[in-house]
Amino acid sequence: MSLVEDYCIDSHNPFRNLIEHIPLVTYSASFEDGFRLIYISPQVETMLGFPPSYWTSTQDCYIRHIHPDDRERVLKAKTNSAMSRTTFGADYRMLTAEGQSIWVRDQAHIVSSKERGALFQGVLFDISSDQQLAEELGRWDAEARSLAEHLPVILARFDRHLRFLYANRWLRSDRCLAPEAYLGKTLQELEDDEHVVKSWTETIQKVFADDRPRRLEFSMATPQGRKHYESHFVPEYGPKGYVEVVLTVTNDLTHRKETEASLYESEARFRQLAESIDDVFWLADAASEKILYVSPAYERLWGATARTLYQRSSAWLDLVHPDDRATVRERFRDRVQRGGYSGEYRLLRSDRTIRWVYERTFPIKTPDGRVHRVAGIVEDITDRKRYEEERLRMNKLDSLGLLAGGLAHDFNNLLTAILGQLTLAKLALSPHDRLFQRLTEAEAASLRAQELTNQLLTFAKGGLPIKKAASLRQLVEESARFVLRGSNVKCQFRFASDLWPVEIDVGQIGQVIQNLVINAKQAMPDGGVVTIQGENVVITAGDRPPGSLDLSAGHWVRVTFADRGVGIPAENLEKIFDPYFTTKPTGSGLGLATSYSIVKKHGGVLSVASQVGVGTTFTLYLPAMPSASVEHSQEDSLAVESGCGRILIMDDEEPIRRLLNDMLELCGYTCELAKDGYEALKMFERARSEGQPFHVVLLDLTVPGGMGGKETFQRLKELDPQIKAVVMSGYSNDPILARYQDYGFHARITKPFKFRELAEVVRNVLSIRTNHGDNRSTDPCKLR
Known part of the structure; x- marks a missing residue:
């Protein structure tokens, strides 16, 4: 160990x-x-x-x-x-x-x-x-070298003899030279541009002399073309405290210069665009809320000068509708903080007109995410809002129509029976009899009741107008005089002598005229004059008079109803045609709503303009028929031409079946009665098999719980393609009464009807010739 x-x-x-x-x-x-x-x-x-x-x-x-x-x-x-x-x-x-x-x-x-x-x-x-520590130093050194090599700037280091000590790859690539081509070389040895060499030499020498950084901007030719540069010269100090090296950091400004030029051109194009569009474009400072730019459309839409806006940036808010101002002000503060916002509001301009606008704002942020500017676009959506309101108004009317149509159908059936029985009773009396006069008055009252059902039918989807060419001047004068009879309001008529006929349902348009005249009369409780003016108008795509935006190009008749009454406040104008909207204690709110619906179903336009204390003007546009001839109504009479032939009557109401039977028998016809389509088919087949076919069938369009007139007629045509049919109805969800020919019917009768009207319809249908030479193609009376 x-x-x-x-x-x-x-x-x-x-x-x-x-x-x-x-x-x-x-x-x-x-x-x-x-x-x-x-x-x-x-x-x-x-x-x-x-x-x-x-x-x-x-x-x-x-x-x-x-x-x-x-x-x-x-x-x-x-x-x-x-x-x-x-x-x-x-x-x-x-x-x-x-x-x-x-x-x-x-x-x-x-x-x-x-x-x-x-x-x-x-x-x-x-x-x-x-x-x-060694690893960190090595990493720092590697990162510094990598940074120097990859920074998107040109880096170089020079000693006191102006020799290159270092050149990063951006300088080498920019000048298309290898690294070793720089090290130890001077600017004079590498650069041909004497101006650049001189300016760089002088700048580097100044940095060595006074230890102060310098900046130099210059341009020079390169293999990639002429470029613009910006160089910063920074001193590097040695251990003894004096400048040993000068570091140069050079940025390529070529792209920035080109961008600035493009930006200038883009700004010019933008300004030209902003000043030519109808929308308002604005730009504001987020911090101060100061308006920096607003396009000329501001003056057109706001009705105020842009100068006042530049002087006081909140001036635009003064013309925002008072009911919207608080909300819009709050939204403006929010958009300044966050930048983004969109919404609608109203402008109440100095001329008291209201404009709807839709505004969108966008943030313009700095690189650190701070909202620096706020830009906005304001679009005039007044016409769009009007279209939306009209659609909403029509939807309301259509909803009411589901109920109103059913009531009108039942009411017209009752009126048919009442009016018919009054007519039959009059036939049994002398025209000089006192009872005859009483019955005539009752008959007139029934016809006035029919006008009430027409108002209900206007709301119904199936209450389509039954149009014919008519004189609007005659209808307006008769309706207006009837409404104003005995009142302190007079009419002044100004009609063009050559006023074109119009294609209308006389009853429905007469109702519109009465409603408009009644409205004018009520606006002048102390009396006055209603000025009614009618003229021909030709509308082209490029030339539209005010209020005709919804009309297609073509021929129209325009009638204006102007009063000098109290006028309508601006806030009520938007709701004037809404169902049940009224400012009158005894008003129903249906008159103008009904009129609006009628005109729309005629393909026309009804608009209103008003100023409080000055008066109101309603403008009516209706399709014209310049080349049409107008049928003049004949004096009603109980005398009718007799006829002959077999008639099948189908109606679900027994009183109406009996009434039709009695009226047609008085005219000389033989009738059989059916309560629905199934019974009518059986009777039709039996009559054919017995050799006594029907010459005409009268079919009620609507049979609750049974086969109605439309389906019955289709089944009858399968048995006899030459059958002649008349459709009858007080109301229908289908537009058959208005376009009965499209469904194969030969004529129509609307309930309630007069004795003479019924007799003429049947007589005319019997005289119609069919295509195959059938005996019934002529009047049966002439075949005897």
């Missing part, structure tokens, strides 16, 4: 205390025994976490705790030292009790022992901190 071992093992050895308290680990290991540790000092537990007994307990303990990546290298080096009896020294990693690795420096010499052969006696130093 060696002397060191003896000292270490002997607990009474005076050197043991010294060995076990110095800041390093001493050890002794046997080479022949596989590097087994014979002794290791207690400091190993502080260094690696295991006590000495652990390390000497097994043969391979030391080897197992050498880091796997270093193990082969260390053992090979120790073997070489043992074999050559030379001193061993190496840095490597060892594994601690926590599974971590630390760097150690191992230094040992070889001694010989009779019992154990070659022994390593050495010391272990913990050099982790030194290794980490």
Whole structure:
């Protein structure tokens, strides 16, 4: 055993205390025994976490705790030292009790022992901190070099003789030269541009002379074309405190210069665009809320000058509708803080007109995410809102129509029976009889009740107008005079002498005219004049008069109803055509809503303009028929032309079936009655089989719970394609009454109807010729 071992093992050895308290680990290991540790000092537990007994307990303990990546290298080096009896020294990693690795420096010499052969006696130093520092310095150096090579700037270093000490790859690539072409060379040797060489030489010399950084901007020719640069010259100080090197940092400004030029052109194009579009574009400073730019469209939309906005940035808010102002102000503060916002609001301009706008704002942020500017676009959506309101208004009317249509159908059936029975009663009396006059008055009252059902039908989807060419002038004058009879309001008519006929449902448009005149009369409780003016209008795509935006190009008749009454407040104009909206204590809110619906179903437009204290003007556009001729109504009479033929009547109401039977029998016809389509089909087939076919069938369109007129007619045509049919209805969800020919019917009768109307319809249908020479293609009376 060696002397060191003896000292270490002997607990009474005076050197043991010294060995076990110095800041390093001493050890002794046997080479022949596989590097087994014979002794290791207690400091190993502080260094690696295991006590000495652990390390000497097994043969391979030391080897197992050498880091796997270093193990082969260390053992090979120790073997070489043992074999050559030379001193061993190496840095490597060892594994601690926590599974971590630390760097150690191992230094040992070889001694010989009779019992154990070659022994390593050495010391272990913990050099982790030194290794980490070295690694960190190496990493910093590598990062600095990598940064210098990869920064998108040109870096170079010059000594006092203006020779290159370093040039990064950006300079080499920019000048298309190898690295060695720069080192030790001067600017004069590498650069042909004398102006650049002179300016750089003078600048570098100034930095060496006064230790002050410099900046230089220049342009020069390169293999890639002419480029613009900006260079910064920075002094580097040596150990003695004076400038030893000048570092130059050069930025390529070529792209920035080109971008600035493009930006200038882009800004010019943007300004041209912003000043030519209808939308308002604005730009504001986020911090001060100051308006920096607003396009000329602001003056058109707001009706105020941009100058006032530049002078006081909140001036735009003054013209926001009072009901919207608080919300818009809050949204503006929010958009300044966050930048993004979109919403609608109203403007109440100085001329008291209201405009709807839709505003969108966008944040313009700095690189650190701070909102620097706020940009916005304001779009005039007044027309769009009007379209939306019209759709909503029509939806409301259609919903009411489901209920109103059913009521009108039932009411018209009752009126048909009442009016018909009154007519039959009059036929039994002399026109000079007092009772005849009473019945005539009752008949007139029934016809006025029919006008009420027409108002209900207007709401119904199936209440489509039954149109014909008519004189609007005659209808307007008659309706207006009727409404104003006995009142303190007079009419002044101004119609074009050649006013075109219009394609209308006379009853429905008459209702519209009455509602508009009633509205004018109520607006002038102290009396006044309603001015009604009618004229022909030709609308083209490029030339549209005010209020005609919804109309297609073509021929129209325009009628205006102007009063000098109290006027309508601006906030009520938007709701004036809504169902049930009224400002009158006794109003129903249905008059103007009904009128609006009627006009829309005629393909026309009804609009309103009003000013409080000045008056109101309603404008009505209706499709014109310039080349049409107008049928003039005949005086109603009980005398009708008699006829002959067999008629099948189908109606679900028994009083109406009996009434039709009585009326047609008075005209000379033979009738059979059916309560629904199934019964009508059976009677039709039986009559054919008996050789007594029907010449005309009258079919009620709607039969609750049964087969109605449309389906019945289709089934009848399968039995006899030449059958002649008349459709009857007080109401229908289908547009059959308005376009009866499209469904194969030969005529229509709307309930309630007059005796003369019924007789003429049947007589006209009987005279219609069919396509196949059938006997019934002519009047049966002429075939006898």
